[in-house]
Amino acid sequence: MSDEALLVEKAQNGDVLAFEELVSFYAKKIYNYCYRMTNNREDAEDLAQEVFIKVYRNLKSFKRDSRFSTWIYRIAYNTCVDRYRKSKKLDTVSLNYGKDEDAVEIQLVSDDPLPEEEVIKKERYRKLQACIASLKPEYKTALILRDIQNYSYAEIAEILQVPLGTVKSHISRARAALCDALREMLE
Amino acid sequence: MDCKVVQELISLYIDGELEGEEARQLKEHIESCPECRQRFEEMRAVVQMVGAFEEEELPNGFVDRLRARLEAQQLSGIMRKGHHRFSRWIKWASIAVVAAIIILAIRVLGPDAMLYTSPQEKGHNDSAARGDMPESLMADSQDEGVAAPSDASVDIAENQHVLDGGEVRASSTKSENSQQAQGADGYIRSDKVELKVQDVCVTPQTLMIRALQHGIDVVDQAEDSITLRVTSIEQRKALYRELELLGIVEEVGTDFESDTVTIVIVGEE
Secondary structure, three states: OOHHHHHHHHHHOOOHHHHHHHHHHHHHHHHHHHHHHHOOHHHHHHHHHHHHHHHHHHHHHOOOOOOHHHHHHHHHHHHHHHHHHHHOHHHHOOOOOOOOHHHHHHHHHOOOOOOHHHHHHHHHHHHHHHHHHHOOHHHHHHHHHHHHOOOOHHHHHHHHOOOHHHHHHHHHHHHHHHHHHHHHHHO | OOHHHHHHHHHHHHOOOOOHHHHHHHHHHHHHOHHHHHHHHHHHHHHHHHHOOOOOOOOOOHHHHHHHHHHHHHHHHHHHHHHHHHHHHHHHHHHHHHHHHHHHHHHHHOHHHHHHOOHHHHHHHHHHHHHHOOHHHHHHHHHOOOOOOOOOOOOHHHHHHHHOOOOOOOOOOHHHHHHHHHOOHHHOOOOEEEEEEOOOOOOHHHHHHHHHHOOOEEEEEOOOEEEEEOOOHHHHHHHHHHHHHHOEEEOOOOOOOOOEEEEEEEEOO
């Protein structure tokens, strides 16, 4: 049995320390996933915490024959989708990139002019991030898991509970959307 | 290879997900087609840039805040469970009261009278039934913390409605009374359904999608519940079929006249 499986079993039997260890292993990943989904740190923290609360409450229903990481990401995905539907707030960040948090970062360093290359890089980064945030949750999730968190197509299919072909097309379309956004920026 | 096909496959090609012959054909194509080559280079650059996104640090105090929220949740969870048992108890107590009233009414009036009495007469009959009600049952109903009306002529049906706190609603119309006589169980009128699910991925969202497929409108949606407007028996049947596929339906009402149904999702313990 792997270390993680052992931890999960202990946590399922009510071992709080084991649960906390699972949290410390996944917290950053889940937080980062939520951050990329929302493009907002506050929402990301709130969502990530909600994910762990759900994990805690439903730990006993987790079946050990599946992967814990898949399960937790599935919960994270659902939590983000629920929030998205409820408030549509995740969507409003989309093309508002003049006003998001990174704009503040830019201002902070604007006294000390960046080399032009750096400015372009930053601008591209913001454009990409905003574009990712504006994608539909399933596309966004596929892209984040594949290109940022390095999950395999098969794992993503398991998390999203869709066929492999759907994952391939989600990733392809999400990337194409990013290409178009960058191209637009250069024009 | 057609440009359109190539554009669809570039993403997979970048990930090394294309098999031998397909990969070879695609490579050949992008070497000879400037447009597709540009797309390939753009996409490869995008994948690289996104891959180079820096990981965000976890906010300070994240785990502490989570711990506090979990502790608060646990407390409210305990309270919710207590409440749950109480409401279930009330439900069964109400069924017992309603059943006793029906049996007594049938015994006093005979089944024919139940089917054919006019509403005015019924009021009279019902109060007679109430007069015959054993002391213990009266005491039971008062134990539930709901005051029984002091006016003995109050329609007993209304009385039942008060007793059960809305969960079991009895009506004063004659035809429904006959249904009631046919089966007290079928008369538990509750528009709140509890769905016990094993898969935590069953969320109100899941239910919403299923409901919309049957043309059922969503009235309200919360973290672990959803309220749907059900306008026909067909819709209701379809909804219950869906629910049975998703989990174990508990606390189910068969009130075919309530126009909304609230489904509360509970994880299996």
